[in-house]
Amino acid sequence: MKPYQPKLGIKLWAEADRPREKLLLNGRRHLTDAELIAILIGSGNRNESAVDLSKRILAEYGNDLDALGKVSVKSLSNFKGIGEAKAIAIVAALELGRRRKDTGATEVVHIASSKDAFEIMMPVFADLNHEEFWILILNTANRVIGKQIISKGGLAGTVADPKIIFKTALEHNAAFIILAHNHPSGNLKPSSQDLQLTKKLVEGGKMLDLQVLDHLILADKGYYSFGDQGLI
Structure with missing residues (x-):
């Protein structure tokens, strides 16, 4: 079995790989869903970068943002590295997206x-x-x-x-x-x-x-x- 190799946090990534810098450099449409969520939560946990954690969260809900939008703060907080504040940030961002659709529909x-x-x-x-x-x-x-x-x-x-x-x-x-x-x-x-x-x-x-x-x-x-x- 290969020895465990800790993954690098955002601050230690190459600049082109950092979600915030990537957004500023290339624009928001060039970021994946996981990278956008990583910007919201800011940091991961001891074993995962923010992007890796975000990928795991998305995978749990079939990589479906509509499904993720139905998840409660309590359920999101069950992920290691996602406290209440980070969970609230994710829920709030998805709710803003829903309201944006609502504004267009009117x-x-x-x-x-x-x-x-x-x-x-x-x-x-x-x-x-x-x-x-x-x-x-x-x-x-x-x-x-x-x-x-x-x-x-x-x-x-x-x-x-x-x-x-x-x-x-x-x-x-x-x-x-x-x-x-x-x-x-x-x-x-x-x-x-x-x-x-x-x-x-x-x-x-x-x-x-x-x-x-x-x-x-x-x-x-x-x-x-x-x-x-x-x-x-």
């Missing part, structure tokens, strides 16, 4: 299809490991007035109260609403509760002259539209 203000609604709501549900229920609020021209959270639950579900949904919509002078919730499990098939709630809200909306245009179930990068399936 440019789509007119809803002409379920895909338009999905593109607006997808950043809201990105990286969530629990279920949430939201409504997208539209005016008479099918333009987005806003979006509002109705409830937050656990992994298996959340309770959406029709009274709160319609109260929120009317307070924002909605002409139409689109319902949206996520399935953290990744299963897009609507449950019997989803079907019953949608039917109840569609009927209630008719009485209030407040049309429910669609109900979306989102999971990762896909969605299910009740409207597209002829269920509304």
Whole structure:
């Protein structure tokens, strides 16, 4: 067996190999995901450089930044060399990236299809490991007035109260609403509760002259539209 050879920390690397210097020299797009994370955490542990540690963290989550974005501070802190402060830095950076996507999505203000609604709501549900229920609020021209959270639950579900949904919509002078919730499990098939709630809200909306245009179930990068399936 080969004797253990300690790896060099960032300060002892050749200058061209240091993530910070590499960013300044070549620009941010020339850095790997591991090198960017290494800049966030600053240092590794006794046996690993910051980049090696970052590579190991990424490998643990299949080198998938979306998967890493769902990891808690507590879970990240389990890696040797990642204390609470470093874990918070990683979580905060990934959350900023998610919000950047959200900012871009708000440019789509007119809803002409379920895909338009999905593109607006997808950043809201990105990286969530629990279920949430939201409504997208539209005016008479099918333009987005806003979006509002109705409830937050656990992994298996959340309770959406029709009274709160319609109260929120009317307070924002909605002409139409689109319902949206996520399935953290990744299963897009609507449950019997989803079907019953949608039917109840569609009927209630008719009485209030407040049309429910669609109900979306989102999971990762896909969605299910009740409207597209002829269920509304």
